[in-house]
Amino acid sequence: MLKTVIRLLALGVCISFSVQAKETVTVVGSTSVSHIMDVLADTYSSTHKDTTIEVQGIGSTAGINAVKQGAAEIGMSSRVISSAELDDNYKAITIAHDGIALVVNKANPLTNLTREQLIGIYQGKITNWKSINGKDLDMAVVSRENASGSRFSFEHFMGLTKQVSGFTVSNISPRVLVVSTNGMVKSLVSRNEHAIGYVSLGSVDDSVKALSYDNVLPTAANIESGEYKIARPFLLMFKQKGLANDAQQFIKFVLSNQAQSIIKDKGYVAIDKKA
Known part of the structure; x- marks a missing residue:
């Protein structure tokens, strides 16, 4: 083949090779949202072979900043985005609703915490x-880092x-152990009978035990009904104008019936089911 090409070039024949380049859409931000976004990205890419969706869980605030700095097409947030962060150049849409589940070690006999108890635990008054x-047993209390949407929503x-x-600042005890992801919270709690933490409801698995809050279990049904109170939206943020077509098409997919069915199957509340 190479010899043939060389001969043709020697004869002055112009040869062009057309290679279809893959488009990449970068989606960064909340580690809670990234848990379901990974699944949606894989589903989308399986039928859109010319597009790669890169999902990075780096925290809600970092995702918002990445979009504003032009480092990502789409930002993920698991907290409300302020008007100062959004302004007229950007748009935010809700793609799902999620609960924040209180988790303890499976050997912990407790099944419920009240609001007063939870505040006392995180302020270091109950130890x-x-x-x-x-x-x-002395408590080992775990929280998320300052840039986390889960922490923002939980504390507010x-x-x-x-x-x-x-300025509004955190009022939790300085003795609380701070970690960067839902996975790290679960890992610490699953290995330590003393521990308590909070994670996205969609991240709860059989490695930890989810507690009721004020006698209401953290379930999608209870979030949808409004009975479970520690809930928040999952948001995507992007530019109002100039967003690449590939990114627009992916957002359209995330809002589709197919994607919303996946979101529901994974334990979140789909937007078409939220009053």
Whole structure:
């Protein structure tokens, strides 16, 4: 083949080779949203062979900033995006609703926590499981990093914030162990009978035990009905204008009946089911 090409070139014959380049859409942000976005990306790419969807879980705030800095086409957020972050140049859409589940080690006998107990645990006022009818074990309390949408939503819902010089800051105990992903929370809790943490409902598996909150189980049905209160939206953020066609088509897919059925099957509340 190579010899033939060389002969043709020597004869002045112009040869062109056409290779179809794959388009890449970068989707970055919330590690909670990335859990389902990975599944949606794989499903989309299986029928759109010319497009690669790259999903990176780096935190909600980092995802928002990546879109604004032009480092990603689509940002994922598991917290409400402020008007200052959004402005007129960007758009945010809801793709699902999720709960934040309280998780403990499977050997922990507790099945429920009240709002008052949970606030006391994260502010360091309750430090031993025995004081809330558990085992005589010191608590190992786990939270997410500051850029996490899960942490933002959890702390704002629980009132675990305070005002300092006009800024809203975290009001949890400095002794709380901070980790960067849902997976790390689950790993710590699954290996430590003392531990408690919180994760996206869709990330809960049999490695940990999810607790009721104020006697309501964290389930998609209870989020949909409004009974389970620790809930938040899953959002995608992108430019209002100039968004590449491949990214537009992927967003259209995420809002489709097919994708919303996948979202529901994975334990989240689909947007067409949320009042």
